Amino acid sequence: MVHGGEDESIARWSARRWQLENARSFEEWRRSEVSASLSNLRSLCRAVNDTVWQIGREPSATASQLRATREACNDLTFDSSAEVAAYTLQHLADRYGRVTQVLEALFAAGNLPIRQRGLTVLEVGAGPAPALYAIRDFYADLISWAAAATPDVRIAPVVVADALDRGKAWSHLLHNLSENILVRRGEKYSHSGSLPFAVRHLDLNGFSTIAEHVRELEQEVARIVDEYDRGDDYISESLAREQAQSDGVRQPSAYDLIVTCNFLTSRDSVEAFKVEISNLARSLTPGGLFVAIGSFEGNKYKYIWSELEKLLKRSSLVRLPLFGDPVRANGDVDWAHAIRAQQGEMLREFEAQGVLPICEPIYGSDEPFPEFKVLVWKNSNPPQKGRKRKI
């Protein structure tokens, strides 16, 4: 991770120790004007409302979905622009804030994966992908801070930001939202890290990272064999596979961060996806994290969280002893105000147009956000260091 030099201390550099040693300095930076943390939240909020206007062309249709996308998400397919626009307007910035809090706490505890060759992230049940946007922005800010504070440490940005969601209207929303973020920030290209421009994987049912990786690899093998054949040449499948493996394919065989945010929301969800969740637990790079974020209140969630704990106890992941208590979402006053302002601005616009249902609340900027629950597991297995990975 540290570049240059052969000296002993550099050879034994530890990401964990580096984070612990620098936790306070980074926290101070995050609260200062130099950090892009608050300005990124504000530009994300503006981009959210731009996007809601653009894709929810019928404000009355979007407004009519506000209640369902707040209270009955499990009954929705997210196949319509109105549903995804209403959901995004109410939840994205809030969830982006929650994921950011989790990342800050993980850094302070020395547990964030720090990569030199690019960070790979998967959000499961992504919807408007709050985790992908939050992680991208957090690492970009971390890189800026590290460049000034610890210039011998090189940290890579997010290079793979994969969204997994079955809702057919999410890709269109993600494309618009990522473009609007770039416009609002005056970024020509996404040089601060990859943004999601579409859903990459459609259904968690039967999903396996390794199987997807192997499928892409085999496609590449077939392509190479075919290319040789068309040039009246020959390459064996095993040589073509070696070439494909060394060139790599787009789909990683494992991710550095896998996040589910408000995805496990029905009583049977852990049981229903137990095979897929167990596969995800085997799809982390060494030091990689599986982060589950969601509601805290009520017996249903108590049951869901304990089922998830039971399931992952059988995996090789280690549960991190963090976030014992529920966490207050967006406890920072400036963050809470920015998020409430984004939501209020849009709802008041609907009200002015006469399409806001009478029962819809418009919260003031001081209305607190609820508490939420976080569980984090880490792949503490050592890296394979030079040994070839079996696939």
Ligand SMILES: C[S@@+](CC[C@H](N)C(=O)[O-])C[C@H]1O[C@@H](n2cnc3c(N)ncnc32)[C@H](O)[C@@H]1O
């Ligand atoms: C409540 S939303 C959460 C969105 C976002 N992660 C957040 O925190 O706001 C749950 C999402 O899970 C998706 N979903 C539900 N079942 C799924 C499945 N079997 N495979 C993939 N996505 C699924 C839904 O389409 C929906 O977008």
